Amino acid sequence: MNQVVPPSFLFRWSFVAKRIEKLPASSGRLLGLPDECALPSLGELEQKRDFAKVNLAWNDRGFAVSVSVTERSRPPDCVASELMLSDGIRLWFDTRNTQTVHRATKFCHHFVILPAGGGPKRTAPVVRSMPVARAREDVALPQSELVKVQSEICATGYLLEAWFPTEVFVGFDPATNSKIGFHYVVHDTELGDQTLAVGNDFPVESDPSLWQTVELKP
Numbered sequence: 001m002n003q004v005v006p007p008s009f010l011f012r013w014s015f016v017a018k019r020i021e022k023l024p025a026s027s028g029r030l031l032g033l034p035d036e037c038a039l040p041s042l043g044e045l046e047q048k049r050d051f052a053k054v055n056l057a058w059n060d061r062g063f064a065v066s067v068s069v070t071e072r073s074r075p076p077d078c079v080a081s082e083l084m085l086s087d088g089i090r091l092w093f094d095t096r097n098t099q100t101v102h103r104a105t106k107f108c109h110h111f112v113i114l115p116a117g118g119g120p121k122r123t124a125p126v127v128r129s130m131p132v133a134r135a136r137e138d139v140a141l142p143q144s145e146l147v148k149v150q151s152e153i154c155a156t157g158y159l160l161e162a163w164f165p166t167e168v169f170v171g172f173d174p175a176t177n178s179k180i181g182f183h184y185v186v187h188d189t190e191l192g193d194q195t196l197a198v199g200n201d202f203p204v205e206s207d208p209s210l211w212q213t214v215e216l217k218p
Contacts, residue, residue, distance in 0.1 A: 012099075013197050014213040015039055015182075017056040023064050024163040030150035031064050031161040033057050042197055052186040052194050054089075058216050060174065062165040065091060067186055069157035076158050077189050078117030080126045087188050088114035089160065092132070094181030094208045095171035102207045104132035106139045107171040108181075110205075115151035115158040125151040127162065133206035142168045174216045183211040 018037050024030050037055040051071045057064040067089045069076070076087035089112075096107040110130045118124035129144040148163040166172045172180070183204055186194040193200060197212050204210045 012213070013042070014179075014215060015056070016215050016217045017058045017063070018217055019059055020057045020064070021059050023057060023059055023061070024148055029161070030148060030163060031055075031057070031066050033064060033066050033161075037066075039196065050194055051188065051191045052089075054184060054186070054196075056182075056214060058174065060166075062163055062168070063093075063172070063180075064161070064163050065089075065184075066159065066161040067184075068159045069186065069188065069191070070154075072157045072188070072190050074190070075153050075155060076115050078114040078126070079122070080114065080117040083112045083114065083126070083128060083130075084187075085189075086114050086117055087158075087190075088112060088126075088186075090185045090187065090205075092181070092183040092204070092208075092211055093164075093169065094211060095169050095173070096177060097179045097181040097213055099181065099209055099211075099213070101136075102209055104135040104206065104208055106137065107169075108132050108135065108208055109142055109169060111142075111144065111147070111162075111164075113147075113149060113160060113162050115160040116153055123153075125149040125160065129168075133203075135206075139170075142170075144168075178216045178218070180214050180216065181208055181211040182214040 033055040041050045078086040114126040118126040129142040152159040
């Protein structure tokens, strides 16, 4: 029997982002986050198997996100001018983790990151800041050019790493706010969509109360 309400909707989820001081790296791999930084899989609650591994970390200088996809039969399909149709990850942040509002505030941010599709040869990673749908007020978009992005493409997928310096966010202050709201959607033209908790059947792109909590572990 089909479930009317998915199990992931029945709980408030809280995850931990590990503090790693030596981020980002000045040479070589941008982040290289260890396995203990991986978010747990909630797909099993709905009898789904995750195809992407998403890792988080932070320090006083910013926030790190990496995603690894390895089950494709071909390299990712990415076009910079078609962000929402391309393979990649969509990220939402709420630096105040309000959890009780249904429309985004100035502390909410939305980014789209592609492992390829940029540059003259369409091989460079792409990052764009986007307005949060149905936000309470119009605010200036974050400066996405400040986000450092690195990708590695292979025949079966990609590794995508992104470093968000504190200057990108409004209100990112771990000393006074050690919890942030967070949601992701890994969009894949071959494997489908993978989400942190509830899926696209819910208005996750516009409702911060549907995002989950990430604790910035000291």
